[in-house]
Amino acid sequence: MFREHLLTPEYFFKSRYGGGMASAKSKETLLPPSAFQRPAASKPTVIPSAIGKHKDLQVGDEEKEEKRYPWRELNRLSDEISDLRAENRRLRDKKPAAIIPTSEEIKARVDVHHSPSERSDRRHFDDIISRQATEVAELKLQLSKAKADHNQNVLRLEGQIASSDIKHEQVLARLQEKLGQEEERFKNEIDILNSNHQQELSRLVVQVSELKGQLQHQQETRQTKQEQLENEMRRLLQEKQEQEETTKRDLDEKEAQLFEQSKEIQKLQSYIKQTQEYAQSTEAWRIDKQTMERKLAEVQSVKEGLESTLQLLHIRLNSLNEILSIQEKELSKTKGEEISEKKKGANLLTRWREKVFALLVQQKSADIVRKKDEQNWNAKVSAIEQQLQQALSKNQMLVHSISDKEAQLEIERNNLKTTQNALTKAQELALSLDERLQQDRDKVEILQQLAQCVQEKMTDMDQMQSGILGTLKSYGQRISFASGRVEMLQGQFARKEAFLRMQMSEETEAMKQKTVPEKPPPVDETSGSYGQLCQELERVTRERDSLATQIRKDSELIDQKVGDVRHKYEGEIEGLRDRIKLLETSVEDRNQKCHRLSEQLEEAHSGLEEAREAVNKLKTDLARQQLEAEKALKDKQTKDEQQFIEQFTEMERKLNDARREHTKAVVSLRQQERQMSRERQRAADQVKGLEDHYKVQLDKLHHQLKTAERDKNLLMATLRQEGLLSKVKTQRASPVNYESDSSTTDDKENIEPRPNTAQSQRVSEPLRSVIDDIKALTEVASDSEDS
Numbered sequence: 114m115f116r117e118h119l120l121t122p123e124y125f126f127k128s129r130y131g132g133g134m135a136s137a138k139s140k141e142t143l144l145p146p147s148a149f150q151r152p153a154a155s156k157p158t159v160i161p162s163a164i165g166k167h168k169d170l171q172v173g174d175e176e177k178e179e180k181r182y183p184w185r186e187l188n189r190l191s192d193e194i195s196d197l198r199a200e201n202r203r204l205r206d207k208k209p210a211a212i213i214p215t216s217e218e219i220k221a222r223v224d225v226h227h228s229p230s231e232r233s234d235r236r237h238f239d240d241i242i243s244r245q246a247t248e249v250a251e252l253k254l255q256l257s258k259a260k261a262d263h264n265q266n267v268l269r270l271e272g273q274i275a276s277s278d279i280k281h282e283q284v285l286a287r288l289q290e291k292l293g294q295e296e297e298r299f300k301n302e303i304d305i306l307n308s309n310h311q312q313e314l315s316r317l318v319v320q321v322s323e324l325k326g327q328l329q330h331q332q333e334t335r336q337t338k339q340e341q342l343e344n345e346m347r348r349l350l351q352e353k354q355e356q357e358e359t360t361k362r363d364l365d366e367k368e369a370q371l372f373e374q375s376k377e378i379q380k381l382q383s384y385i386k387q388t389q390e391y392a393q394s395t396e397a398w399r400i401d402k403q404t405m406e407r408k409l410a411e412v413q414s415v416k417e418g419l420e421s422t423l424q425l426l427h428i429r430l431n432s433l434n435e436i437l438s439i440q441e442k443e444l445s446k447t448k449g450e451e452i453s454e455k456k457k458g459a460n461l462l463t464r465w466r467e468k469v470f471a472l473l474v475q476q477k478s479a480d481i482v483r484k485k486d487e488q489n490w491n492a493k494v495s496a497i498e499q500q501l502q503q504a505l506s507k508n509q510m511l512v513h514s515i516s517d518k519e520a521q522l523e524i525e526r527n528n529l530k531t532t533q534n535a536l537t538k539a540q541e542l543a544l545s546l547d548e549r550l551q552q553d554r555d556k557v558e559i560l561q562q563l564a565q566c567v568q569e570k571m572t573d574m575d576q577m578q579s580g581i582l583g584t585l586k587s588y589g590q591r592i593s594f595a596s597g598r599v600e601m602l603q604g605q606f607a608r609k610e611a612f613l614r615m616q617m618s619e620e621t622e623a624m625k626q627k628t629v630p631e632k633p634p635p636v637d638e639t640s641g642s643y644g645q646l647c648q649e650l651e652r653v654t655r656e657r658d659s660l661a662t663q664i665r666k667d668s669e670l671i672d673q674k675v676g677d678v679r680h681k682y683e684g685e686i687e688g689l690r691d692r693i694k695l696l697e698t699s700v701e702d703r704n705q706k707c708h709r710l711s712e713q714l715e716e717a718h719s720g721l722e723e724a725r726e727a728v729n730k731l732k733t734d735l736a737r738q739q740l741e742a743e744k745a746l747k748d749k750q751t752k753d754e755q756q757f758i759e760q761f762t763e764m765e766r767k768l769n770d771a772r773r774e775h776t777k778a779v780v781s782l783r784q785q786e787r788q789m790s791r792e793r794q795r796a797a798d799q800v801k802g803l804e805d806h807y808k809v810q811l812d813k814l815h816h817q818l819k820t821a822e823r824d825k826n827l828l829m830a831t832l833r834q835e836g837l838l839s840k841v842k843t844q845r846a847s848p849v850n851y852e853s854d855s856s857t858t859d860d861k862e863n864i865e866p867r868p869n870t871a872q873s874q875r876v877s878e879p880l881r882s883v884i885d886d887i888k889a890l891t892e893v894a895s896d897s898e899d900s
Contacts, residue, residue, distance in 0.1 A: 370531075370535055
């Protein structure tokens with residue numbers, strides 16, 4: 114609906130010619146048509162409020178500058194007036210394209226399409242328009258005041274120019290008076306200089322002879338130095354050629370080394386590529402494919418965003434072009450018509466609404482661009498996350514290629530040793546070349562000093578010759594002035610002679626008129642005085658003629674001598690100039706030779722710099738390879754450290770578990786040991802008790818046995834004594850048949866103690882079983898302690 118009346122964003126800023134519609138204090142302003150014809154990028158846009166503040170801050174400085182330099186303000190005002198006239202002329206030349214609608218129609222249109230809030234905005238804009246109208250009136254008053262000030266300044270400047278012209282005339286009069294005084298003073302000085310002319314001539318002759326001797330001596334010294342310099346130049350050329358040959362050989366060797374190294378590097382690169390290709394699995398290819406697909410999707414999204422932004426920018430550009438065309442049409446309608454305040458207000462209101470609409474469009478486009486940027490950033494974040502995953506996968510792949518990198522590192526170390534050796538050789542060669550270059554520079558400086566000395570001598574000679582020529586000119590001027598003075602003296606003498614003749618004629622007439630015969634002696638005196646005067650006059654005239662002739666002869670001689678000396682010195686000067694030219698040509702030849710030598714040295718130096726750059730490049734490549742190798746080693750080291758740390762933590766965990774089990778086993782073993790020790794002590798106590806019991810029982814049994822044996826012995830003795838033993842044997846039937854009596858007696862003796870031995874056997878059997886049980890228990894206890 115409002116597309117016809119859209120305005121550019123630059124319309125909201127104040128241009129160079131915006132001061133005629135609003136003051137610096139107001140923030141709202143309108144622009145003339147010339148502001149839309151100027152490119153927007155020519156000047157940075159400035160907010161009117163900022164301009165007003167800046168102008169308020171600069172008022173004091175501008176007033177001071179106006180007081181000091183009033184013509185600057187005049188120039189500025191004249192420029193502004195000429196710009197305003199051109200603007201008005203341009204607006205008059207344009208033709209109205211359409212009729213501007215009335216204020217009532219514009220208000221009706223606005224009331225139809227706007228809400229009550231917009232009507233309140235319109236009231237605000239009406240206030241702004243009224244305020245701007247008052248400001249326009251104020252500015253017109255200021256313009257009239259500025260014109261009056263301009264006229265006053267012009268009148269004041271015209272008065273100043275007239276006073277300055279008067280002053281200049283007075284200064285010219287004073288200068289003319291001073292010029293006459295100076296001319297008189299110069300005439301007096303010329304008389305003095307004529308007397309010094311002969312002395313100067315003699316001194317110049319002596320000086321010329323001395324200069325000839327010095328010149329001859331300098332020529333001889335120059336020839337000798339020239340020969341020395343030529344010999345030195347030949348030697349330097351030979352040394353330079355030798356240096357060039359050596360540098361060429363070294364460069365060839367280095368190029369060959371670099372070619373070999375490049376071949377080795379290519380071989381290593383091909384080897385590395387082959388190993389990487391072999392080491393790269395299908396999983397890596399799949400990951401690369403996924404990454405490329407993601408990147409393609411990101412690029413497509415970025416492309417879509419750019420296309421959308423491009424379309425929006427095209428829309429904005431078309432809208433701005435339409436706005437400019439509409440504004441130009443509206444501004445062209447105002448030609449030659451007196452627009453009323455209501456029409457101005459309606460136009461201003463429509464323009465402000467169009468500005469608001471343009472700002473809304475701009476804000477909407479900015480929101481769209483911001484959303485697109487957010488989408489792009491989110492896509493970039495996802496792409497970065499994917500790249501992180503890819504980097505992690507690449508890190509895993511690099512772990513498998515560390516062995517290959519180690520072998521490559523060893524190869525590079527060997528290459529590093531060879532390059533270091535070549536670098537040391539190149540550094541030694543560079544040092545030698547620097548020394549030679551320094552020597553050459555010292556020699557060139559010596560040559561330059563010599564050339565400078567010769568040039569200084571030649572300049573001194575030129576200055577001396579110019580001084581001589583100046584003195585000769587001054588002498589010629591003095592001679593001409595002296596001849597003029599002589600002529601002046603001749604005229605004075607002639608005037609005096611005529612004056613004396615006139616006096617004498619007057620006296621003769623007076624004497625004729627007087628007839629006094631009484632006094633003849635005075636007549637004789639006058640006649641005598643007249644004769645003396647005539648004689649004196651003749652003598653003076655003769656002296657005058659002789660002096661005039663003498664002066665003429667002297668002036669002729671002086672002119673002749675001056676001509677001879679001038680001719681002589683001119684010839685010498687020509688000869689010196691020829692010699693100077695020859696010396697200059699020789700110096701130029703030497704300078705050219707020095708320049709060629711310097712160029713050759715620069716070429717050698719550039720070759721050396723190229724060699725150094727190549728060496729530095731090799732160093733950088735070597736350092737880069739070392740860094741890559743160190744990085745790979747560090748990665749491997751960190752990976753190994755991580756693996757070792759994990760293994761160490763696992764071992765520590767297992768060790769802690771084992772320690773816990775060991776401590777449990779130790780605790781249980783100690784408990785068992787304590788229990789076994791208690792059981793052992795208990796068993797030992799039991800065994801000791803049993804042993805004590807058995808000892809007591811044995812002691813009792815032994816005592817009983819002893820008592821029984823004693824009783825048996827007593828019974829046997831008693832039986833033997835009483836003879837009862839044989840009766841018992843006879844009464845008891847014996848199963849054994851005895852062979853003889855002796856054997857019977859022995860058997861009897863042997864059979865008698867059997868009951869006691871069987872009884873002792875029966876008593877000892879439980880003791881043995883007990884002892885065997887005790888031994889078995891001790892063996893079991895010892896086995897358990899060992900286990």
